[in-house]
Amino acid sequence: MKRRFLCQALACLAVVSTSGLAFASPSPETFQAKRPLRLIAPSSPGGILDLTSRLLGKTLSEQLGQPVVVENLPGAGGVIGMQAMLRAEPDGHTLVMGSLGPNAANYALHDKLPYKFEDFAPVAHVLTMPDVVVVNPKLPVKTIAELAAYARTRPNGLSMAVSTSGSSGHLAGDLLKQRAGITAVDVIYRGASPALTDLVAGQVDFMVDNLITALPLVRAGKLRALAVTTRQRAPELPDTPTMAESGYRDFDVSVWLGLFVSSRTPPAVVQALNVAVNKALADPALREKLAQQGGTAAGGSTRQFDSFVRAEKARWEQVIKDGNIKPE
Structure with missing residues (x-):
């Protein structure tokens, strides 16, 4: 055979x-x-x-x-x-x-x-x-700069949902924390669906997720997109800036x-x-x-x-x- x-x-x-x-x-x-x-x-x-x-x-x-x-x-x-x-x-x-x-x-x-x-x-x-940085719409931030400033006002920092340990979203999120100089606790999930469910419910503050899974929730108004992680904007989110446009010139994930x-x-x-x-x-x-x-x-x-x-x-x-x- x-x-x-x-x-x-x-x-x-x-x-x-x-x-x-x-x-x-x-x-x-x-x-x-x-x-x-x-x-x-x-x-x-x-x-x-x-x-x-x-x-x-x-x-x-x-x-x-x-x-x-x-x-x-x-x-x-x-x-x-x-x-x-x-x-x-x-x-x-x-x-x-x-x-x-x-x-x-x-x-x-x-x-x-x-x-x-x-x-x-x-x-x-x-x-x-691309990955995209998303937050619960109730979080009072609309840009990466506002997210960083808001995080610095929180005594214990923020919480970041992670779909899978070691994923592109996890690494991009950790890079964001490093570059912005902010504290955020990683909350690890067994996949994107449960992580996004908790983010929509306000159980966690923000997430860096794959566009394919975050996009429907952004379009429905259940999540707010702050930036995409690639050098070019995503055609699906033409009004969402890149991380480079948000002040992090060498950020490309x-x-x-x-x-x-x-x-x-x-x-x-x-x-x-x-x-x-x-x-x-x-x-x-x-x-x-x-x-x-x-x-x-x-x-x-x-x-x-x-x-x-x-x-x-x-x-x-x-x-x-x-x-x-x-x-x-």
Whole structure:
């Protein structure tokens, strides 16, 4: 079975173009006899990892003509989902939706992890997106400067909701606290949904969250957006300034997601998966759905994604070291 799978993958790769996203379509026979693909989302339902996994999984399933089953495995800042993928048979039928925390920042945040950077083979960069600083509308602040000033008037500082320890929102929030010179207690949740629920209820003061999950609440008036964390404004929030415009010129944090498999997976199988994912990401309907929620479809080669992840790992190692950021 594995030999047949590898031969089919090699046959698929024989017609792959190397120019950007101009990949040939892998046939459904590339993957074993309609056997389902298992896509692990290492988060609770409702967050960016879950939503993106389901949107991508649906398009992949339609294009490959076989099921793509999304499985939520939250916990330990994404570590549980990473471990589950690595325990599976390394035949390309189990993938994990990775992100900044478990696949870049965690190596500097934690002294010990149950996996190594070299345990993963990058498949494809899936999505990029801004984070956004949001507060409960009852908080008397409308800008980052007002948030910082308000925090300094509070004897015990503020409380900051964190969807997942080590996530882009967590790190961006800690950077904000450092740069603004304010105190805020991190309140760690098991995903974006419970964190946002408490923020809307006024149980916590502010949060740095993925645009995809915060945007509906901002549009509904249940949260107030103060700034986005990327260098450019988000088209979905055109009136919301960037952190750079708010006085923090070198502040640039992006959310990113990408697919990984075990590094023990045959290289030809990894490349065949890359072809399939790039074809899905080129689908106009999927790109539009991601854009509607604040995301930009990425794509590209395995080598490009590998270089990107290595650069992110090095960048956050330095940021975490310089800021003495500790896991909660």
